[in-house]
Amino acid sequence: MNVLWKRLALLACASAACCWASSTATWEMNVFADFAKGRFTGLSLSRDGRIALGPKLDTLFSSEQPSVWSVAEGKNGVLYVGTGHRGRVFRVDPAKSTGSLLWTSPEPEIFAVAVGPDDAVYAGTSPGGKVWRIDAKGKATEFFDPKARYIWALEFDRDGALYVGTGDEGKIWKVTSAGKGELWYETAQQHITALNIDNEGRLLAGSEPNGLLYRINAKNSAFVLYDSSLPEIRTIAMAPDGTVYAAALGGSVAQRTNAAAAAAQNQTISTTVTAPATSITVTDEGGGASRTQAGIEIKPKASADKTNTQATIQPGTVLYSGPQAEVTGVEKSALYRINPDNTVETLWSSKEENLYDLLLAANHEIVFSTDTQGRIYRLTPDRKLTLLVQTNSGETTRLLASGDALVATTAGSGKLMKIGGGLASTGAYESPVHDAGSVARWGQLSWRGQRNGSQDRLVFRTRAGNSARPDATWSAWSEPLTQQNGVNVVSPNARFVQWKAEFAGDGTSSPSVTGVTLSYLPQNNPPSVRSVNILTQIVPAGSSTKTASPQQSTAAAYSITVTDSADAGASTLSGTPTQTVSRGLSQQIQITWSADDPDGDKLLYSVYYRGEEEVQWKPLRTALTDNILTLEGDVLADGKYLFRVMASDKLSNPAGSARQSELTSPPVMFDNTPPVVKATGRRDGAGLEVTAEATDTASSLRRAEYSLDAAAWVPLESADGIVDGQQERFVLRLPTVTPMEHVIVVRVFDASNNSGLSKVVIPPAASQ
Numbered sequence: 001m002n003v004l005w006k007r008l009a010l011l012a013c014a015s016a017a018c019c020w021a022s023s024t025a026t027w028e029m030n031v032f033a034d035f036a037k038g039r040f041t042g043l044s045l046s047r048d049g050r051i052a053l054g055p056k057l058d059t060l061f062s063s064e065q066p067s068v069w070s071v072a073e074g075k076n077g078v079l080y081v082g083t084g085h086r087g088r089v090f091r092v093d094p095a096k097s098t099g100s101l102l103w104t105s106p107e108p109e110i111f112a113v114a115v116g117p118d119d120a121v122y123a124g125t126s127p128g129g130k131v132w133r134i135d136a137k138g139k140a141t142e143f144f145d146p147k148a149r150y151i152w153a154l155e156f157d158r159d160g161a162l163y164v165g166t167g168d169e170g171k172i173w174k175v176t177s178a179g180k181g182e183l184w185y186e187t188a189q190q191h192i193t194a195l196n197i198d199n200e201g202r203l204l205a206g207s208e209p210n211g212l213l214y215r216i217n218a219k220n221s222a223f224v225l226y227d228s229s230l231p232e233i234r235t236i237a238m239a240p241d242g243t244v245y246a247a248a249l250g251g252s253v254a255q256r257t258n259a260a261a262a263a264a265q266n267q268t269i270s271t272t273v274t275a276p277a278t279s280i281t282v283t284d285e286g287g288g289a290s291r292t293q294a295g296i297e298i299k300p301k302a303s304a305d306k307t308n309t310q311a312t313i314q315p316g317t318v319l320y321s322g323p324q325a326e327v328t329g330v331e332k333s334a335l336y337r338i339n340p341d342n343t344v345e346t347l348w349s350s351k352e353e354n355l356y357d358l359l360l361a362a363n364h365e366i367v368f369s370t371d372t373q374g375r376i377y378r379l380t381p382d383r384k385l386t387l388l389v390q391t392n393s394g395e396t397t398r399l400l401a402s403g404d405a406l407v408a409t410t411a412g413s414g415k416l417m418k419i420g421g422g423l424a425s426t427g428a429y430e431s432p433v434h435d436a437g438s439v440a441r442w443g444q445l446s447w448r449g450q451r452n453g454s455q456d457r458l459v460f461r462t463r464a465g466n467s468a469r470p471d472a473t474w475s476a477w478s479e480p481l482t483q484q485n486g487v488n489v490v491s492p493n494a495r496f497v498q499w500k501a502e503f504a505g506d507g508t509s510s511p512s513v514t515g516v517t518l519s520y521l522p523q524n525n526p527p528s529v530r531s532v533n534i535l536t537q538i539v540p541a542g543s544s545t546k547t548a549s550p551q552q553s554t555a556a557a558y559s560i561t562v563t564d565s566a567d568a569g570a571s572t573l574s575g576t577p578t579q580t581v582s583r584g585l586s587q588q589i590q591i592t593w594s595a596d597d598p599d600g601d602k603l604l605y606s607v608y609y610r611g612e613e614e615v616q617w618k619p620l621r622t623a624l625t626d627n628i629l630t631l632e633g634d635v636l637a638d639g640k641y642l643f644r645v646m647a648s649d650k651l652s653n654p655a656g657s658a659r660q661s662e663l664t665s666p667p668v669m670f671d672n673t674p675p676v677v678k679a680t681g682r683r684d685g686a687g688l689e690v691t692a693e694a695t696d697t698a699s700s701l702r703r704a705e706y707s708l709d710a711a712a713w714v715p716l717e718s719a720d721g722i723v724d725g726q727q728e729r730f731v732l733r734l735p736t737v738t739p740m741e742h743v744i745v746v747r748v749f750d751a752s753n754n755s756g757l758s759k760v761v762i763p764p765a766a767s768q
Helices: 003-017 252-264 303-307
Strands: 025-029 040-041 043-045 051-053 054-063 067-073 079-084 088-093 098-104 109-115 121-126 128-133 139-145 150-156 160-169 172-175 182-184 191-197 202-208 212-218 221-227 232-238 243-250 291-293 297-298 333-338 344-350 355-359 364-369 374-378 385-390 396-402 403-410 416-422 425-428 434-450 455-467 494-504 512-522 527-539 586-598 605-609 620-623 628-633 640-647 661-663 668-670 676-684 685-694 701-708 727-734 742-750 754-763
Touching: 025 434, 040 043, 040 385, 043 425, 051 425, 051 494, 054 088, 054 385, 067 396, 067 403, 067 416, 088 109, 098 121, 128 396, 160 202, 172 191, 182 202, 182 212, 191 232, 202 243, 212 232, 221 333, 232 355, 243 355, 252 701, 291 742, 333 355, 344 364, 344 374, 364 396, 364 676, 374 396, 434 455, 455 512, 494 512, 494 586, 527 640, 527 661, 586 605, 605 668, 620 628, 676 742, 685 701, 685 742, 685 754, 701 727, 727 742
Parallel strands: 067 109, 109 150, 150 191, 355 396, 676 754
Antiparallel strands: 025 512, 040 425, 043 051, 043 385, 051 512, 054 416, 067 079, 079 088, 079 109, 088 098, 109 121, 121 128, 121 150, 128 139, 150 160, 160 172, 160 191, 172 182, 191 202, 202 212, 202 232, 212 221, 232 243, 243 333, 291 297, 333 344, 355 364, 364 374, 374 385, 396 403, 403 416, 425 494, 434 494, 434 512, 455 494, 527 586, 586 628, 605 620, 605 640, 640 661, 640 668, 676 685, 685 727, 701 742, 742 754
């Protein structure tokens, strides 16, 4: 290794010992979208990005069941809860925060419960598809059997009739008394997923998989209020002024049918919300002729559609689940407002969260729940969104107003949560994990916000690690950081970092946070030289190497002009000189390379070379900012050369922190010398014979050709059958030629496409 490379190696070692970047980076969180990516416990997040203590969140009742699918309120505020995957109905007294088992179903899922005018509980079971009436003592009797696989929704009208929404055939039944029911409307959808009664006593129904919202005026008479782009209308709510609110999502039916099938087979399920393909077909059982409603052709249902009946369903079969891969980057759920004049507005939509239930609150506000850590949001009429609370219990499946409080049910933990009754006294927020890109040295953490009460307390903690998800390899949470305007982060140097804010108040006031900044100095990563390419090009003679480019590699034309004039202009007393034809072409060497820096630093390049038999690297150019170098083609003698490109980020970093990398090309052959060709010829009877010897000192020969009397070139075979050595012999025999004088030119090319020529003149035959 020569002195230059020894120095470079020492510099690299010194850089590796202290390789922090020169510029401080900051991680800032300031707005709603930033904070929404974190985890909330006992906190709310306002639309303007303000985190504060949220409403109290208490566990009202724990069913000890995997999921709570449905809830209904009876007299005196008593709640009835339907669960899965063991098919149980519980009675819960919110005033006492106590609950007891009321009834156990023969089927594993209870997707719908309702309280009738007689204060009895009605439960729809699945996958058996029956409606049961349960009295106050827990005695259950079969109330109605629609011969369906799933009961998704139950709704009583003003007259006490019970509407039953079913699947897999998407039928709605009207039941007036035990065992007495009639098919009220057949949608030709697969599932009726939601039911409600509007202000005029008409039935509203949501369907799946086409996401149609129906208004059913009478038996077999329906109008499509809205055709959603999402597969399922999940829930429907009515406002006093006749406005209809509906939530749609990408297929919770698939989740629940999978749950029912797995529970029926005592299997473990995995919850996946999917978006099945959508095809729109609305049928009217009442007539045979096609007609149109809301711009959709309504056709009578063909008899072939009735083949998918209970008799063909095997126990545990998932009839409709859609694709089992969740689609990202597309709309997953939406909240619609259908005005009394049937115009529709999308109030909220999300590509990340599924909307499961909604509730109309005071002042025209909407409260809705999602599956992102069980979040509950509030949406004001002017569309300002607030994250009210996060249950951290999987999906929040149902919402119910109970007295002055809000009750939420969860599918992940099978609980009833009570929300309200003042502010939480404590809360915590965990930020999302931040990736510094490389190991970083942490600086200061500062925050914006305020403490509003004398007992308000707000502290921050940090932790760090080198795995993308916090695990046992991460550092423990740091000691509390209390300084608002900047306090040093003491977590160890690492690639990933996370902060946590802990809130405390007196139940009436709360500290708040509106922004957090954490500074850090990332490790300076070395640049990377990805490739080195060497090519030669032919350019017009006299072209500057500074302006040469691949686009200039054209064969420059040259011309000779001969005039027949008395005043030739070129004649002298000594005679007419011979005109020399200039080739007008020259060769250039172009070295290009690609390099990048993971930190985005500006790079400086140096290019070195050495011959294959040489031991020291010589600089061609240093301190280049472009990734191209052009040289005259003859600056390198014939032979094999290696080229090395070194990239350094010293333009963006102090000398002690700068990093560099290099890449060496494979050997590149340069051969500017054409082969030497010596040819002799003679007449051979009526023909002629030419013998040529070709030699090249730098590279192997590759092909040969000849031209007779300036005619087109003809390939010429070597004596041994293949042109591949540095010396070759060629024999040309032409059996018949004219007896006149002939000129034969033999041209031989080497591996670098250099050509050598030799001319042979065959005199006329003796008879000439």
